[in-house]
């Protein structure tokens with residue numbers, strides 16, 4: 299039997315009473331497991347097989363699949379049942395995590411990021427849009443696919459404010475820019491914010507606010523990078539557009 303710490307990132311009914319769940323785990327990366335009888339009203343796995351459930355899962359390891367024997371859930375994130383906007387954002391983050399992660403891969407950073415992000419979504423002090431951009435940017439950083447926002451691609455000096463060249467996926471400082479003003483401007487605060495998210499441990503990510511101007515600049519560059527790195531649109535993204 300295997301014991302794993304993880305979060306349910308996808309769940310689907312199977313047959314009459316069962317569920318198939320996708321777990322993002324600390325020990326084994328992403329895995330799929332069957333929760334037998336999880337849709338019976340008296341099943342101990344009923345709530346443990348819902349999306350967002352985070353805790354310890356005890357699994358039987360079969361030849362081709364895992365079966366959940368028991369679970370000790372630390373956090374169900376049940377607040378999402380009444381916070382529908384938060385729930386849509388949460389589902390979207392689960393889809394992105396599912397996209398980026400693999401079996402038997404070290405996904406500890408992504409698991410930590412998901413957990414902290416769900417907590418941030420439930421915090422009344424943080425704008426959900428800011429939580430979204432921080433999550434998207436950090437997920438790309440963890441995955442290793444993002445533009446270097448620390449130094450100018452021309453002079454290699456540390457940049458304080460810069461422009462984003464989307465065709466080459468790099469930043470260029472004010473001095474090296476010359477006449478190419480078609481690039482996206484990144485103010486000093488925006489650039490610092492992107493650098494901060496990239497370089498800060500997940501536990502300290504959701505500790506700041508930004509101005510409307512920074513939020514807009516973040517949206518533009520992060521949306522662009524995300525569309526370049528991720529080659530599909532998620533179901534939940536449609537709903538977020540209407541929020």
Ligand SMILES: [Zn+2]
Nearest residue numbers: 450453471474
């Ligand atoms: Zn430069």
